[in-house]
Amino acid sequence: MPSKPPAPITIDAVYAAxxxxxxxxxxxxxxxxxxxxxxxxxxxxxxxxxxxxxxHPGIDATRLSAVIxxxxxxxxxxxxxxxxxxxxxxxxxxxxxxxxxxxxxxSGAAILREIIPAVERAQARMLEPLKPADRKTLMGLMSQLxxxxxxxxxxxxxxxDALEHLGKAG
Amino acid sequence: MPSKPPAPITIDAVYAAxxxxxxxxxxxxxxxxxxxxxxxxxxxxxxxxxxxxxxHPGIDATRLSAVIxxxxxxxxxxxxxxxxxxxxxxxxxxxxxxxxxxxxxxSGAAILREIIPAVERAQARMLEPLKPADRKTLMGLMSQLxxxxxxxxxxxxxxxDALEHLGKAG
DNA sequence: CCCAGATCGTCAGTATACTGTCAATCAACA
DNA sequence: TGTTGATTGACAGTATACTGACGATCTGGG
Numbered sequence: 463m464p465s466k467p468p469a470p471i472t473i474d475a476v477y478a479a480x481x482x483x484x485x486x487x488x489x490x491x492x493x494x495x496x497x498x499x500x501x502x503x504x505x506x507x508x509x510x511x512x513x514x515x516x517x518h519p520g521i522d523a524t525r526l527s528a529v530i531x532x533x534x535x536x537x538x539x540x541x542x543x544x545x546x547x548x549x550x551x552x553x554x555x556x557x558x559x560x561x562x563x564x565x566x567x568x569s570g571a572a573i574l575r576e577i578i579p580a581v582e583r584a585q586a587r588m589l590e591p592l593k594p595a596d597r598k599t600l601m602g603l604m605s606q607l608x609x610x611x612x613x614x615x616x617x618x619x620x621x622x623d624a625l626e627h628l629g630k631a632g
Numbered sequence: 633m634p635s636k637p638p639a640p641i642t643i644d645a646v647y648a649a650x651x652x653x654x655x656x657x658x659x660x661x662x663x664x665x666x667x668x669x670x671x672x673x674x675x676x677x678x679x680x681x682x683x684x685x686x687x688h689p690g691i692d693a694t695r696l697s698a699v700i701x702x703x704x705x706x707x708x709x710x711x712x713x714x715x716x717x718x719x720x721x722x723x724x725x726x727x728x729x730x731x732x733x734x735x736x737x738x739s740g741a742a743i744l745r746e747i748i749p750a751v752e753r754a755q756a757r758m759l760e761p762l763k764p765a766d767r768k769t770l771m772g773l774m775s776q777l778x779x780x781x782x783x784x785x786x787x788x789x790x791x792x793d794a795l796e797h798l799g800k801a802g
Numbered sequence: 803c804c805c806a807g808a809t810c811g812t813c814a815g816t817a818t819a820c821t822g823t824c825a826a827t828c829a830a831c832a
Numbered sequence: 833t834g835t836t837g838a839t840t841g842a843c844a845g846t847a848t849a850c851t852g853a854c855g856a857t858c859t860g861g862g
Contacts, residue, residue, distance in 0.1 A: 471683060471686055471687075471744060471745070471748065472683070472686075472687050473680075473683050473684045473687040473688070473699060473700070474687075475683075476680055476683055476684075476700075478771070478775070479751075479755050480661065480755050480758045480759055480771065480774075481661045481662075481665055481676055481754065481755055481758060482680065483771065483774040483775060483778055484654070484657045484658045484661045484758070484774070485658055485661070485662075485676065485701075486701050486778045487654045487658075487774060487777060487778055487781075488654045488655055488657075488658035489701065489785045489819080489820095490778065490781045490782075490784045490785045491650065491651045491654045491655070492651075492655075492785075492819085492820090492848095493784055493785035493786065493820090494781075494784055494785075495651055496820090505847065505848080506651055506655065506848095507847085507848065507849095508847095510643075510646055510652065513641060513642070513643050513645075513646055514643045514646075516641055516642075517641075517642050517643040517644075518643070522810080522811090523810080523811065524809080524810065524811080529643060530643070530646075531655075531656050531659065532848090532849085533848085533849055533850060533851095534810090534811085535811095535812080535813085535849080535850070535851080535852090536847090536848060536849055536850080537811095538811070538812065538813085539847080539848085540847085540848080543846095543847085558809095558810085558857080558858070559810095559856080559857060559858085560809070560810040560811065560856065560857050560858070561809095561810065561811085561857095562810090562811075574641060575641070578641065581649075584651065585649050585650050585651055587784075588650045588651060588654070588777075588781070589650055589777070591776070591777060591780030591781055592773065592776065592777060592780075596773055596776075599769060599773065600770070600773040600774070600777070601648070601650065601653065603762065603766055603769065603770040603773075604650075604653040604654070604657060604770070605648065605653060606761070606762065606766075607657060607758075607759070607761060607762055607770070608653055608656045608657055608660065610761030610762075611657075611660045611664075611758070611761055612660075614660045614663055614664055614667075614757075615659045615660045615662075615663035615664075616663065616850080616851090659849080659850095662818095662849085662850090663850090666850090675817065675818080676818095677817085677818065677819095678817095692840080692841090693840080693841065694839080694840060694841080702818090702819085703818085703819055703820060703821095704840090704841085705819080705820070705821080705822090705841095705842085705843085706817085706818060706819055706820075707841095708841070708842065708843085709817080709818085710817085710818080713816095713817085728827080728828070728839095728840085729826080729827060729828085729840095730826065730827050730828070730839070730840040730841070731827095731839095731840065731841085732840090732841075786820080786821090803862100804861100804862090805860100805861090805862095806859100806860090806861090807858105807859085807860090807861105808857100808858080808859075808860100809856100809857080809858075809859095810855105810856080810857075810858090811854100811855095811856090811857105812853100812854080812855090812856105813852100813853080813854080814851100814852090814853085814854100815850100815851085815852090815853105816849100816850085816851085817848105817849080817850085818847100818848080818849075818850100819846100819847080819848075819849105820845100820846085820847085820848100821844100821845085821846085822843100822844085822845085823842100823843080823844080823845105824841100824842080824843080824844105825840100825841095825842090826839100826840085826841090826842105827838100827839080827840075827841105828837100828838080828839075828840095829836100829837090829838080829839095830835100830836090830837085830838100831834100831835095831836085831837100832833100832834090832835090832836100
């Protein structure tokens with residue numbers, strides 16, 4: 463039996479590749495999110511940041527970046543934008559001058575309540591083309607894969623570890 | 633029976649949401665790709681562009697953006713970088729002064745041949761944590777989902793339509 | 803107490819990714 | 833033929849996303 467010839471160099475091979483499908487699905491997911499939430503002028507990342515700050519009031523930027531799996535360098539500008547919209551407040555930590563603690567403002571908490579239905583519509587729309595059973599299967603496999611691949615991308619801390627010193631876990 | 637209370641506003645709900653899993657998996661996929669291919673200084677998008685130009689020599693930028701599902705505005709800078717590395721050539725189209733046709737250079741074709749094994753290692757690594765049967769299931773569902781959601785994001789043309797006037801299809 | 807190492811937020815630099823706009827050009831119809 | 837409408841590539845503006853570096857600060861060992 464002759465050895466298998468090298469894979470042909472063709473764009474069709476790309477279409478079936480995991481990397482291409484993940485990139486394309488991410489594009490589609492963002493597009494659907496923005497469409498459903500366009501009345502709120504919030505990006506998916508800004509939404510995740512608001513939710514995380516709501517769940518962990520007084521969190522600092524580094525821990526926040528771990529909780530939402532978001533690069534620390536970029537997070538600064540995300541927080542700035544949320545601050546400019548008056549959704550988030552930063553207060554210096556009394557016991558550590560390096561740290562700035564994050565809190566939702568009243569507006570931030572309010573917009574979070576209002577946007578939730580739109581976000582849920584968006585999440586549902588992403589999976590809508592699939593049969594219900596297939597949605598469950600896909601989400602189960604994606605959860606597994608993200609979890610097992612967690613250390614493959616440079617998120618400095620696992621969410622649970624990040625929260626150890628926040629009085630919320632451990 | 634009382635109606636279901638509203639979903640709690642918690643970061644844990646985000647972790648199970650399709651949008652979060654797709655974003656996170658895309659991060660991981662890029663990270664793995666860059667790690668396996670770091671000797672070549674090519675991004676996933678640059679790689680896809682090279683493959684597509686190789687498959688369709690003389691394609692123009694607008695059609696290329698459809699073929700790799702990549703925004704036309706950003707594609708200009710991607711091509712510039714590929715040109716700067718001497719992997720891609722642009723020639724004005726004789727019959728239409730607006731259009732610039734894209735071709736691989738010798739270097740471009742060479743690096744494509746060399747990088748393929750690294751790309752295949754990367755693609756394999758993305759799915760490695762899953763059992764083989766689950767990998768197939770996941771890729772099947774992702775293909776379906778991307779295909780059925782295709783019109784949800786602003787890619788102007790389906791790949792096949794984009795190629796109609798290229799003498800390669802239809 | 804002092805200093806080496808770690809951590810925090812920030813910044814510079816690069817590369818996607820999208821919206822919207824523009825001039826140049828082409829195609830097609832009246 | 834002349835003009836309207838569409839297309840092409842380019843650009844400006846915004847928002848992720850990552851690497852690497854920096855000063856300010858904290859912490860732990862000696």
